[in-house]
Amino acid sequence: MKPTNFKHLFSSYDGNENLFDEIFDKKQNVRKVYQKLFDIYNDQSIEEFINLNNKAKTSFFNQGITFQVYSDDKAQEKIFPFDLFPRIIDANEWKIIEQGVLQRCKALNAFIWDIYHDKNIIKAGLVPMELISSSANYLRQMGGLDPVGGIYNHISGTDLIKHSDGKYYVLEDNIRCPSGVSYVIYNRNALKRSLFGVFNHYDIHTVTDYSENLLEILESVKPKGVDVPTCVVITPGVYNSAYFEHSYLAKTMGIELVEGRDLVVENDFVYMKTISGLTRVDVIYRRIDDGFLDPLEFKKDSAIGVPGLFAAYKKGNVTLVNAPGTGVADDKAIYTYMPEIIKFYLGEKPILNNVHTYHCSRPTDLKFVLENIHNLVIKPVDEAGGYGISIGNRLTKPEIEAVKKVILQNPRKYIAQPIMSLSVHATYIEDCQSFEQRHVDLRTFTLLGQDKEFVLKGGLTRVALKKGNLIVNSSQGGGSKDTWVLKK
Amino acid sequence: MLARIANNLFWMGRYIERAEHTARFTNVNYFSSLDAPNKLSRDRQFVLQSIYEMVGEEDEQDEVLVEQDVLYNIALNPDKHYSILKCITYARENANSSRDLISNDCYETINKFYHSVINYPKEYFVTRGLHDFTSLIMHQSTILKGKIRGTMLHDEVYALIKLGINIERATQVTHILQIKYNAAEQVTLSKPKHLKKSYEWTTLLKCVDSFDINRRVYRKPPTQSTVIEFLMLNPKSPRTVLYCLNQMQLHIAMLDPLKVHEKGTALFLIGKMRCEYEYKTVEDIQDDVKEFIAHTFSSLVELSDKIEDEYFYH
Structure with missing residues (x-):
């Protein structure tokens, strides 16, 4: 029997019907796929749930799945907020996502090959040359180089949202060093530890097979003439915010986690310094940005890179994953040409929608943007982590004027998109001790290798924990959820 | 195995x-x-000075030590490289950098250990918490070493940690022996005949957690000669120099067993020292105990330098 003061978890859930709620339909009925889960959660009292939530947090903390925040000159460790109510994606919906992101990643790969070789897409007049040549992430050193298997973006993270029309849109392609996959796996583990009972009611794809697939991808692009390749992960070091993920991936692949100072290049071959001397390295999964890879070729003051690494790469003696110079294609200005890029290289129609984009570099678009800032999101084309974004309907008049000024100073640097309404998901909010609607997105992880491709069946559902906030990045106070992809 | 990680x-x-x-x-x-x-x-001054000597803090001659300061420095002062807090911080930093190689269980234990030390209330410690805090450290480090032994693959990663533990233990035991020997000399300065049966020998055994097992071996109160024999030359007690040398040899051999045949390698030198101690008797050393302790200490320091040169700096 339940105590009389029993407060259901969802008793104060306040659904805003203008938003697309993943759990409730317009009439506030629970969607079929969530019904069982909802029943189980709603059967718990707030007290029970608070207890579970605290246990999950302690578990993350003790496992050291944390990041540093600095205040009052003191470093403090914080866990990434994790929500115990999972997001479910049914098999049919997932099929579209999986095919869609794979299509995009392949098209991007073909695009990068083309712009570092014949530049056919530019000759065809589909993408303007200035866009490439003005991109800070275009590496002239990559011109004419043939990476093993023709693969550039071995690892891609595609950010998707569900709009109020119930359809998925791609928001961003991340093909430099996308991070977050370790959280997918740890979120799943945390949920299993705290609420194992719920797994009995759903048939879910595993996410723990990511590392084995990643290792196969790395091995598939080994340099010519190597039989059993030595693969390593390179990290900027323990103080990097993604260090936990770097060590997780190295550990689960069973390969060494190295820093720049552990590697040395001799006669254009790369070696690591071990307790018994030098050992040759064949494939490097690098979690260091292009500019820092090699002080002889790129930023001269890079202390985390390896002198001579790029020369070894050019000779084909070592494979870098992802290839240098992929950043040219995840530029937000290139994003807007994705429908054309997919059609040009694959001859296919895009499976996933692109958000319509206005280029401030185009005079007509610029005019429209300046007149409609209040209805648009303004983004710099080359910033990551959600920085520098202005959301028009949140701005005061003087702020709008200030944004206009900034755009006019360098129109090439900015694009604008209609304000997309990210779907919302029931999320436990500690301050209110209840579930509330919060905006979510989804990052998927796609791997491309020589004769091999893989999309992780799951992903990182990121939650904007501040009410009404649309920016989900962890650097901006976002949390995450376990994401279930159902089997057919 | 990367040299830096090793x-x-x-x-x-x-x-x-x-x-x-x-x-x-x-x-x-x-x-x-x-x-x-x-x-x-x-x-109290004598005790505090002895604690400072243990960690190598150089106090001024004739300086009057303040108990709370000494205790804080030893345990929780983040600005003292020798404090327990700093040791655990360094241990955890080292674990962080090799997180991909040690077991999850082991990492989680060291991480929890670190947080329990970092968050230990200073005020409580210096007034009432000395016993509680030091017990916590002994307890947690024992658990941690149990996790290392019980959850990790016994490969070169394990061998390197064990090598560190054992060389440190041998060094600490020798160092404590040295401090306590000097203390016993001072205490019995006016009555040198009492040196051999000084109360300090009992404290010494307790300092290395060997008092009760020493009793089982000798069945009488500790004397200078039985204590030296026990802590230096007993192969069965895990807190003796000889035992640690055996362990060091066992574990360094896991890194590269062939080096035992190579003159001058760390493995060769450890083996040489081990043999020397295995066949030494307390009669051999009792004429100049002080010199023998000093010789053991400097030999261990040399071994450590040799290991570092040979394996870590390529």
Whole structure:
């Protein structure tokens, strides 16, 4: 029997019907796929749930799945907020996502090959040359180089949202060093530890097979003439915010986690310094940005890179994953040409929608943007982590004027998109001790290798924990959820 | 195995072991002095100086030590490289850098250990928490070493940690022996005949957690000769120099067993020293105990330098 003061978890859930709620339909009925889960959660009292939530947090903390925040000159460790109510994606919906992101990643790969070789897409007049040549992430050193298997973006993270029309849109392609996959796996583990009972009611794809697939991808692009390749992960070091993920991936692949100072290049071959001397390295999964890879070729003051690494790469003696110079294609200005890029290289129609984009570099678009800032999101084309974004309907008049000024100073640097309404998901909010609607997105992880491709069946559902906030990045106070992809 | 990571694993082992010895030494010295049989051993200044000597803090001659300052420095002062807090911080930093190689269980234990030390209330510690805190350190480090042994693959990663633990333990035992020998000399300065049966030998055994097992071996109160024999040359007690040398040889051989045939390698030198101690008797050393302790200490320091040169700096 339940105590009389029993407060259901969802008793104060306040659904805003203008938003697309993943759990409730317009009439506030629970969607079929969530019904069982909802029943189980709603059967718990707030007290029970608070207890579970605290246990999950302690578990993350003790496992050291944390990041540093600095205040009052003191470093403090914080866990990434994790929500115990999972997001479910049914098999049919997932099929579209999986095919869609794979299509995009392949098209991007073909695009990068083309712009570092014949530049056919530019000759065809589909993408303007200035866009490439003005991109800070275009590496002239990559011109004419043939990476093993023709693969550039071995690892891609595609950010998707569900709009109020119930359809998925791609928001961003991340093909430099996308991070977050370790959280997918740890979120799943945390949920299993705290609420194992719920797994009995759903048939879910595993996410723990990511590392084995990643290792196969790395091995598939080994340099010519190597039989059993030595693969390593390179990290900027323990103080990097993604260090936990770097060590997780190295550990689960069973390969060494190295820093720049552990590697040395001799006669254009790369070696690591071990307790018994030098050992040759064949494939490097690098979690260091292009500019820092090699002080002889790129930023001269890079202390985390390896002198001579790029020369070894050019000779084909070592494979870098992802290839240098992929950043040219995840530029937000290139994003807007994705429908054309997919059609040009694959001859296919895009499976996933692109958000319509206005280029401030185009005079007509610029005019429209300046007149409609209040209805648009303004983004710099080359910033990551959600920085520098202005959301028009949140701005005061003087702020709008200030944004206009900034755009006019360098129109090439900015694009604008209609304000997309990210779907919302029931999320436990500690301050209110209840579930509330919060905006979510989804990052998927796609791997491309020589004769091999893989999309992780799951992903990182990121939650904007501040009410009404649309920016989900962890650097901006976002949390995450376990994401279930159902089997057919 | 990367040379840099090997270095970190080795030092992780050393710092875990060091924290434990510092905690136990402080605990035993402080509490046993409270009802010690002679005046000098009861003297608080004498005890605090001895604690400082253990960690290598150089205090000014004639300086009057303030108890709370000394205890804080030893245990929780983040600005003292020798503090227990700093040892555990270094151990955990080393674990962080080799997180992909040590077991999850092991990492989680060291991480929890670190947080329990970092968050230990300072005020409570310096007024009432000495026993509680030092017990916590001894307890946690024992659990941690159990996790290392019980959850990790016994490969070169493990061998390096064990190598660090054992060389640190041998060094600490020798160092404590040295301090206590000097203390025993001072205490019995006016009655040199009492040196051989000084109360300090009992404290010494307690400092290295060997008092009760020593009793089982000798069945009588400790004397200078039985204590030296036991702590230096007993192969069965895990807290003796000879035992640690055996362990060091076992584990360094896991890195590259063929080096045993190569003159001058760390493995060769450890083996040489081990043989020397295996066949030494207390009669051989009792004429110049002080010199022998000093010789053991410097030999261990040389071994450590040799290991670092040979394996960590390529």
